[in-house]
Amino acid sequence: MSDEVEIGAGGNTSYGYRTEEDLLAPIGAPPVFSEPIEAVRVRIAETVGHITIPHKVLTWHPTIDRLLKEDEKRREKQLTDRYVMSWEKPVFDSPFERRRLRILNSLFFAVGKMNGRPSVRGREARDIGISFFQQHLQLALDKPKRPTRRAQRSNADEEASDTRLCLSILKGWGSEEVLATWQDDDVQKLEAHMTDIAVQLILTAEMKYRENVLHGYQWRIQRKAELEEEQRKRKLEAERAEKERQKRIEQARVNRLLRDAAAFQQAGEIRKYVEAVRLRLSPDGSSSAEEIEQWSQWALAQANRIDPAIGGRFLNAVQDEEAG
Numbered sequence: 001m002s003d004e005v006e007i008g009a010g011g012n013t014s015y016g017y018r019t020e021e022d023l024l025a026p027i028g029a030p031p032v033f034s035e036p037i038e039a040v041r042v043r044i045a046e047t048v049g050h051i052t053i054p055h056k057v058l059t060w061h062p063t064i065d066r067l068l069k070e071d072e073k074r075r076e077k078q079l080t081d082r083y084v085m086s087w088e089k090p091v092f093d094s095p096f097e098r099r100r101l102r103i104l105n106s107l108f109f110a111v112g113k114m115n116g117r118p119s120v121r122g123r124e125a126r127d128i129g130i131s132f133f134q135q136h137l138q139l140a141l142d143k144p145k146r147p148t149r150r151a152q153r154s155n156a157d158e159e160a161s162d163t164r165l166c167l168s169i170l171k172g173w174g175s176e177e178v179l180a181t182w183q184d185d186d187v188q189k190l191e192a193h194m195t196d197i198a199v200q201l202i203l204t205a206e207m208k209y210r211e212n213v214l215h216g217y218q219w220r221i222q223r224k225a226e227l228e229e230e231q232r233k234r235k236l237e238a239e240r241a242e243k244e245r246q247k248r249i250e251q252a253r254v255n256r257l258l259r260d261a262a263a264f265q266q267a268g269e270i271r272k273y274v275e276a277v278r279l280r281l282s283p284d285g286s287s288s289a290e291e292i293e294q295w296s297q298w299a300l301a302q303a304n305r306i307d308p309a310i311g312g313r314f315l316n317a318v319q320d321e322e323a324g
Helices: 020-024 037-048 062-080 095-112 155-161 190-284 289-306 310-323
Strands: 116-121 127-132 135-142 166-170 178-183
Touching: 020 190, 037 190, 062 095, 062 116, 095 116, 095 127, 095 135, 095 190, 116 190, 127 190, 135 190, 166 190, 178 190, 190 289
Parallel strands: none
Antiparallel strands: 116 127, 127 135, 135 166, 166 178
16 A cells, blocks of 8 residues: 555546656655565465355355345346346356355455455456555456367366366456466365465555556656756757847847948938038029928938937837847
């Protein structure tokens, strides 16, 4: 069971739900488990004790009892309705199915001593799970899988497989990968292995927890390195973008300087032109003094308008470019 407490996390924060700030924080030392796994095995075995499978069950586990009650309803319906469909008939009447339930019953009581919570889904009780806090295990208890090449099987093998049972711990829900398996053989029945099965089942949850903790620690190291690399790249990109921006500003200043210099020169040329016109046209009398003055004022106003030196407008242009 995890020793971390998350308040208001809203889910599993061990992986993708952690914030970037959390992931960039110091990670600390790798996880250490004070109790060796073999010592855990011994403690589990002492707690579970010896498991037997009685032929006559006096007390059914609530999970199994629910299945039997559902089966009893099917049986009652069968008695009152002779046309009941095959899928509505009782499921657990055969010796094979009753044996499955007896094995599961003893196993569920055994793992309950270590806080195991069993669950069985499906009409035929083939979807079997046991949870230990945040660790979830999937089981399979059924006939052994037949070899793909039927030619290799004898008639005796075919008959034996119809009554034999195989119990497997699967890697996960929907997975066919087997972590551990036990089955009937010519020497011993599955019932003889029930103590080992219960101990290994609980121990598998502990090993799964430890693997998840170590995997989570390694994931944090890797994710932190990825985030730090992303930050480094963002910083380099920001620096590159800033250099490009400063380059554009500088080029804009130069372009504006050239435009201002040209405008300054044009303004001077206009003023010279106005002065020359005044000197040339005043004596000949071809234009009235009033007309010349009106034109001169207009022309000088245009020169003042484009002259960047008037009022220090050339400085304003530089400030505008820096702001941009």
